[in-house]
Amino acid sequence: MNTRDPEHPQEQAPRDVAILGGSIAAATLAAVLAANQVQVTVVDEAGPPPFPQGEMGVHAAGLFRILAERYQVPELARLSTVKDIHEHITETVGAEHCHSFVYHREGRPQDPSELIQICPPKGAPPEPHFYRPDIDAHLLRVAQNRGADVRRGIKVTAAVPDADGVLVSLSDGSRLRARYLVDATGPGSPLVAGLGLREEPARFTTATRTLTTHMTRVRPFAEVVADRAAAYKAPMPWARGSMHHLTDGAYLSVLPFGNYRDRAPDMVSVGLTLDTGRFPAGDRAGHTAEARFRAFVARFPTLAAQFEDAVAEHPWLSTERNQYAVSRTVGNRWCLIGDAAGYVDPFISRGLGIALETVNVLARRLLDAVADGDFSLERFAPVDDFTRCHLDANDELAAMVHASLRDPALVKSVLFVLEVGFRFGGFPLLTAYSELRSTGSDAALRALETVPYRGHVFAGHEGYHRLFAATGATCAAVAAGELDPRTASERIFRSVREAEFVPAAFKLNDPAARFLQITPVTLLRLALWTVRGAPRDIAPLIRTGIKTVLRGG
Incomplete structure (x- = not known):
């Protein structure tokens, strides 16, 4: 994937579709369109990955299988199983053999009567945990190999729709015209900013913020509670899947990578999500994200022991508020998908599933539009209703979960x-x-x-x-x-x-x-x-x- 070079004219012939962003949703849509002979250009700033990221493939794995079959892009099916990801894409993949939810009370060791482990049927293949830097980059390569024009390291400075398409201005001084624009950049969307679409405040009931990174040297949970091993004997070893540590006002998700060979994970994704009503923003004044994380886990003896020697492998990312919404996700010659269309909460990566479901319903409409030249708003309006329904339903789920804590x-x-x-x-x-x-x-x-x-x-x-x-x-x-x-x-x-x-x-x-x-x-x-x-x-x-x-x- 190359950034802009002298071979690109300042404004080339119009493309069928321009896609802004290099996220999993953007790259998947680009691969689908390019595989079906659509002229598509992807512009990816290639900076730090947008936050929050969806890494649990609980729903996404099945959607990749469907997208591969429906749009005849077999490469996508390799993202539906841990085995294929490990063999063909990256070794940094996790396996979800179980979902564990463990409740903690401040100042007390974890009580083994206050936990639950949910195991899929025996014989069912585990769903993957996606290490997003590798997966997103892989999907962009798939799109490029299928014929997409992928431009990385370039910032979109403006995106202006008109009756015939959209004109995109780029940081290198060039301009890109397309018959249709899909914006998958995230909350900082240039299209949202340009059209004044952001809802302030977001309509969602859920109000949370998150601190996240990838860590190594996190002690296995089974080792931390080894002195009470009999009380923690479970159908599946705890390290074989995700662990969600719950307490009043917060949950801490730990997703393992590299646990597909019956061994402890090499690295884990760590995300601490806090209810802003129970943990106001003022509590964090003057402290780094890591310091706030350390102060939180120190309140719970079992968590403190698990993270005592843990080391962050990437800079910590933190949000002011996770929830983000727009007044509409579809307009004349444009559509917002993924985090650009709205976001609720990281709980079990529902946002990733919503993004890929939107790709599924948008792709067929784009293919039809390119074929018959009809890019009317009426054709794409159902995508707006579909996206908003999914986001609102996720808000109901997240609000219910947070209230239950x-x-x-x-x-x-x-x-x-x-x-x-x-x-x-x-x-x-x-x-x-x-x-x-x-x-x-x-x-x-x-x-x-x-x-x-x-x-x-x-x-x-x-x-x-x-x-x-x-x-x-x-x-x-x-x-x-x-x-x-x-x-x-x-x-x-x-x-x-x-x-x-x-x-x-x-x-x-x-x-x-x-x-x-x-x-x-x-x-x-x-x-x-x-x-x-x-x-x-x-x-x-x-x-x-x-x-x-x-x-x-």
């Missing part, structure tokens, strides 16, 4: 509700992918763009929407001081038990449960349930999921 029992009840959604929510997309592979038709994927409650973890299902909304309202009452957290958790667990679409085989009705697993016995009980009492809208999803597990994912 007041009490470990409430946290567990919320995680159980989310687990119901995650276990069911991926099946419609999986079914659509299967139809695409078997018939070549993307009709089922198109249909998913307009289902009710899109953007939620289990879109399209009325019963789950009611459960999710009731849980969110209960947590909001706790946050407002109107409801006791323990009473709230009991209410939520009761709602889960009474939901007819939640099978007993999931074992989500026990507030004391610490480990959630899908075992062969679970699959058998689920199969029997599909013919003996499962709701008609749930039974096909269960059968699809069982078939997927038996095929090894």
